[in-house]
Amino acid sequence: MKYSVKILLLLPAFYFSLYGQAQDVNELIAKVKEKLDKVNDYTATGVLKTDVVFIKAPLSNVVIYYKKPNHYRMVKNGGISILPKGGVSVNMSSLISNDKFSILDAGETVINKIKTRIIKLLPTDENSSIVLSTLYIDETTLLVQKAVTTTVDNGTYELTMTYGKYAGYGLPDKVIFSFNAKDYKLPKGITLDFDEKTKPAEGTDQKNKKGKVEITYSSYTINKGISDEVFK
């Protein structure tokens, strides 16, 4: 009897703790969104580095344009760039720009010595290109330290952010996109490299099938207005 009474007394507490956490999570996302909403548009300059085992590409100077809610474009100052499909345009603002997702609390963890809250966003829109997003948010600074996004067409990407002087706007100084890179191989009849010997890039882990694209931002020009023509 006493045991069952204890359970009955604990049940409301359990319910309220869950409800309280759910509120807490919704509130956290709302605060992060509010912070990111300060930025209506930006033009950023940066350096792009493609780090994939079968790609030898030099560093590139790029200009990135963003406009609410989800217009994003990266332009290289002349030349050719190799980018993962769909992944680079994934950014925090576009991830939580709409309310069409369910929020789940998935606990806490430590990333780069920063305690973060794990929040899973499940899109409610059946036509969404995103299947699941997992955000790792620093509750103190309301900054997303890491995001793992699974898309319908382009697999899973992991974004790791490092913040600096633009942290007040929620804009990172460095973003690392990690993704699974499929094996690359072309028939010799197409490449005409009949004398080709297997020579993958030096100094890289040949078994590591993860690819990375790093963007190191040097400057942001925020809320100065960007024409829609830029994104066409």
Place this chain on the structure above:
Amino acid sequence: MWQLLKIELYKTFRRPRTYIAFGAIAALIILLQFGLTVDGQEYADFMLQNLGNFEVQGKMLNGYMVCYIILQLMLVHVPLLVTLVAADMISGEANAGTLRLLLSKPYDRGTIVLSKFFAACIYTLILLVWVALLALFVSMFLFGTDDLFLMKTNYIVLIKQDDVFWRYCCAFGFAFIALVTVASVGLFFSALAENSIGPIVATMSLIVLFTVLGTLNLPVFDTINPYLFTTHMTMWKEFFDEKVTANNEVIAGSIQDMPAIIHSVIILFIYIVGLTGATIFIMNKKDILS
């Protein structure tokens, strides 16, 4: 020697056969450029299908890439065109009955052979300049320039625009050495015959045979492949590969395997010196009966 060289060049460029190679090269390159102008984007899209979950932004099909495609197709066949002239140098004179008259000049046979060899080299150089003009400069004019995006069998190389032109200069320089090797093979066979058909066919057959052996990638041929001159003739492609750091960052202006290129140059020079020396030896010993 200079006088002999001038005479040899006059004889070479007086023959209509000499210009077959220039015409063939022009026709082939123009056709390739026309094809890439019309369907080049489809070709590029076809290649990019194999890129998996990556996309390429920028002008992939530019003059530098078109030139690379042309050279890949052509530098297997240009040696055959060099053979047409080089393998005719001595045997053609024997066939025409002018060899005895030539050797009666107050020059030793070695000097005469060398003058023919240098004339073949100059012809090769002019032919290669012709290839460079059409394949590189006309392509740059038609397609513009941008970074060079190369999809090799196992990996992709992206070379910045300002890092490409000097590589082409080096590649053509290497191609010159490779074609002079072919010319020395043709000259060698030419010294053994009394008419031109035999040396021309023999040289062409040897090039085709060695190329096929090198392409087959069968282990049984792995022991001889490093010694075949055709194996080393394709090393010009190594100029279009870059070194990377431990962090997979490209080192601008670098060449992935310079020692391999130097090794191939040495092998080709050995062939040139050896075959030309053998030709001189044969001509010194030969009884001219024609």
